[in-house]
Amino acid sequence: MRNMIFILLAIACLIVGLAFSLTPIPLGAPLTALALVMLIGSSRFAARTLIVARMRIQFLDRMIAWLESHSGERIGRVLRRTRPQRMPRRA
Numbered sequence: 058m059r060n061m062i063f064i065l066l067a068i069a070c071l072i073v074g075l076a077f078s079l080t081p082i083p084l085g086a087p088l089t090a091l092a093l094v095m096l097i098g099s100s101r102f103a104a105r106t107l108i109v110a111r112m113r114i115q116f117l118d119r120m121i122a123w124l125e126s127h128s129g130e131r132i133g134r135v136l137r138r139t140r141p142q143r144m145p146r147r148a
Contacts, residue, residue: 060099067095090124098135112141 071092078085096103111118118141125136 063095063099067092067099070095094132094135097139104139107139108141111139 069092070088074085074088074090074092076085077088093107097107107121111121121136121139125133125140128136
């Protein structure tokens with residue numbers, strides 16, 4: 058029940074954050090980041106989806122890696138859970 062409330066709240070923050078990202082009010086990015094952290098923390102499916110997205114989209118991986126290093130300890134720990142495992146390239 059508690060996870061469901063967090064997921065619904067995160068989806069609401071995501072929708073509001075995306076709406077504010079189109080306006081000149083600088084509230085979109087923090088709300089979107091908050092929604093992302095809430096979704097990752099409460100849903101394994103969201104965490105796995107973000108891992109796959111980070112493996113495929115290099116720009117997204119760099120943005121989230123920046124957030125990992127510049128956020129607090131708790132938020133950074135949640136974001137580090139989605140760090141993709143890199144496979145070495147074959148020659």
